Amino acid sequence: MIQLIDVAxxxxxxxxxxxxxxxxxxxxxxxxxxFIIGPSGSGKSSLLYLIGALDExxxxxxxxxxxxxxxxxxxxxxxxxxxxxxxxxxxxNLLNNLTAVENxxxxxxxxxxxxxxxxxxxxxxxxxxxxxxxxxxxxxxSGGEQQRIALVRALLKRPLLVLAxxxxxxxxxxxxAEIFRYLRELKDEHQSTVIIVTHDxxxxxxxxxxxxxxxxxxxxxxxxxxxxxVRADAK
Ligand SMILES: Nc1ncnc2c1ncn2[C@@H]1O[C@H](COP(=O)(O)OP(=O)(O)OP(=O)(O)O)[C@@H](O)[C@H]1O
Ligand SMILES: [Mg+2]
Numbered sequence: 001m002i003q004l005i006d007v008a009x010x011x012x013x014x015x016x017x018x019x020x021x022x023x024x025x026x027x028x029x030x031x032x033x034x035f036i037i038g039p040s041g042s043g044k045s046s047l048l049y050l051i052g053a054l055d056e057x058x059x060x061x062x063x064x065x066x067x068x069x070x071x072x073x074x075x076x077x078x079x080x081x082x083x084x085x086x087x088x089x090x091x092x093n094l095l096n097n098l099t100a101v102e103n104x105x106x107x108x109x110x111x112x113x114x115x116x117x118x119x120x121x122x123x124x125x126x127x128x129x130x131x132x133x134x135x136x137x138x139x140x141x142s143g144g145e146q147q148r149i150a151l152v153r154a155l156l157k158r159p160l161l162v163l164a165x166x167x168x169x170x171x172x173x174x175x176x177a178e179i180f181r182y183l184r185e186l187k188d189e190h191q192s193t194v195i196i197v198t199h200d201x202x203x204x205x206x207x208x209x210x211x212x213x214x215x216x217x218x219x220x221x222x223x224x225x226x227x228x229x230v231r232a233d234a235k
Contacts, residue, residue: 002028002051002161002193007060008216009046020046022216023060028195028209033187035204036197038213044197045165047213051195052085052163053077065160082107086154086192088164092146094138100125100145101134104153117156124152128182144175151179155186162187162194169199176200 009021021043036044049055062069104121108114128148168176212219
């Protein structure tokens with residue numbers, strides 16, 4: 001379980017302050033899908049970045065596996081990001097001068113483990129239907145194929161936590177559904193906890209956890225009625 005305790009984030013730009021998050025307290029269940037939903041600018045990505053320790057809160061704390069992220073040393077933060085968290089970004093974050101399989105191995109380049117991980121990377125890419133694309137570069141691939149590479153890169157380390165920011169944002173609905181199918185399959189296999197920001201509620205299933213955010217706060221009227229309609233939508 002992940003606990004968020006009064007998590008706030010204020011961005012300062014010169015004199016201006018933007019309150020991206022205004023105090024979020026909640027629990028995120030383990031081994032499940034949690035969907036963060038809410039209007040543009042409501043703080044969804046900010047929340048995901050804080051949980052992944054890519055950014056630090058202005059106030060409050062996040063507890064993962066009993067450990068407070070705020071008390072991590074720099075080395076512990078690095079290890080947490082590198083080994084425990086798999087990030088899938090909306091824009092894929094792939095490097096065009098590397099092949100599909102090389103892109104998947106990026107996280108292992110600094111530690112010199114890339115060679116060791118190569119066959120596993122290839123077999124995961126095959127699993128998601130990219131067996132004949134291993135040596136293609138991102139600009140030779142479709143959006144859905146690129147997103148599957150980003151997904152394999154995030155999942156290769158069998159992360160405790162998968163964080164995905166609009167992973168299907170740029171995909172048509174068939175490719176989007178495909179991404180979710182792989183995500184659910186691999187999550188069950190690796191026992192990961194998956195947190196996904198999405199605008200598309202049709203991917204939410206009855207057993208999933210939903211965190212509605214509005215204006216930097218948990219939407220308090222996340223109401224049963226709302227949840228029910230989310231579920232009805234999903235059917
Ligand atoms: N680095 C930053 N500097 C200043 N303001 C920021 C920064 N990052 C985010 N913000 C602001 O914080 C608020 C929340 O941003 P965030 O990216 O979390 O929203 P979001 O819910 O993910 O929106 P979207 O659905 O459009 O991606 C927005 O008003 C945004 O402009
Ligand atoms: Mg966002």
